[in-house]
Amino acid sequence: MLELFAATLITLGTVFFIAGTVGLLRFPDIYCRLHALTKADGLGLALVALGVALLAATPGAALRIALIWFFIAVSSATCGHLIARHARLAEGGRHD
Amino acid sequence: MTDPLVIFDLLLALAIVALAVAALSVRDLYAMIVVFVIFGLLSALAWVRLSAPDVALAEAAIGTGVTGALLLKTLHHLRFASGQRSVSMTPTIPVPTGVMLANAAFCGLITLGLAVAFLGAPSAGPGFDTLVAESMPASGVDHPVTGVLLNFRAYDTLMEVVVLLAAVVAVWQIERGLSDAPAPEMGEVWQGFARLALPAIVVVGTYLLWVGAEAPGGAFQGGAVLAAVGLLLLLTRAYVPQPHHRGIARGAFVLGTGVFALVALLVAGGGRVAFEYPLDHAKTLILLIEGMVTISIAVTLAALFHGREPVALRMEDRHDT
Structure with missing residues (x-):
């Protein structure tokens, strides 16, 4: 039962990753692509991490997965911001 | 019965070889670095599949993380030095033929050595x-x-x-x-x-x-x-x-x-x-x-x-x- 639930979560997470990838390939400009990528990957990763944490043998392993999720989420959000910021500055646009 | 992971392994191996070819053939240096970093990450995954998590960690941390940072830093330097936003693969000063031949010879020797080591290793032995x-x-x-x-x-x-x-x-x-x-x-x-x-x-x-x-x-x-x-x-x-x-x-x-x-x-x-x-x-x-x-x-x-x-x-x- 738990395994089934975890598998469902991981599958749902994968769907978000695929949606993010399709968005990255299909959207017209860098900001739309970033939007697709960061949103979809954020949720996708959270679902996959939750699914894997349910299958983790020990609470320590689950805690490590939670930490990994937290730091990947923070760094991917920062990366998204940096790329968007760089693109805007390169366009010679307004400085925020 | 075939392990379903074999399909994954085959795809992974193909992707690694394709990325290696792409890293060597792409002409823009920035794209090359990005492809190289992805190549490193997939190599780390391959080491995990080969049950060598130590090598996978080293590949991810040194081979991909630090090397990628070094390459990007070098590109930043090159862009400033050349005054161009995209730096091409083609060097501004032509490389002497002797240097190219020496490099080719060394690379060939390394490949040859690896091939000899691989073919000379006892296959399917206990190790x-x-x-x-x-x-x-x-x-x-x-x-x-x-x-x-x-x-x-x-x-x-x-x-x-x-x-x-x-x-x-x-x-x-x-x-x-x-x-x-x-x-x-x-x-x-x-x-x-x-x-x-x-x-x-x-x-x-x-x-x-x-x-x-x-x-x-x-x-x-x-x-x-x-x-x-x-x-x-x-x-x-x-x-x-x-x-x-x-x-x-x-x-x-x-x-x-x-x-x-x-x-x-x-x-x-x-x-x-x-x-x-x-x-x-x-x-x-x-x-x-x-x-x-x-x-x-x-x-x-x-x-x-x-x-x-x-x-x-x-x-x-x-x-x-």
């Missing part, structure tokens, strides 16, 4: 697994890879540390002073991220070093992660290398090699073979060596990222302070 497993109680640690790297084949590991030392010595000989290329402006969000990530990286790096005695991890992986602290400090300009810090840096560069060699010599002096640690102190000695080597690796990689010896220039020669 050294049993030998290592039998000798593990004598190594002082519980993780076979650490046992092999720091005890049974410690001489090879010492040489790897020496290679890093030689690299940083060479870089400091070639490049001195201050960088001409202005530091990239990264904004406040990034500064906040660095403040959050820095302590976490220190903990992760130290954990990787400590856990190396009984699980995948160790000096090279921990050192590479700790080097990321140096990269963050240099990029946020929280730390700017000063000429009078060179003594400390030099000490940190040679610390690993020095302690490693000293332990080997002291052990050899006690009527044993070099690296034949006394069993009672084996774990302590291995942890001491690994700790010092980790510091050296971290400082050396960070110094390589900075890429130049900080020397005092005359005030009128300063471009940025």
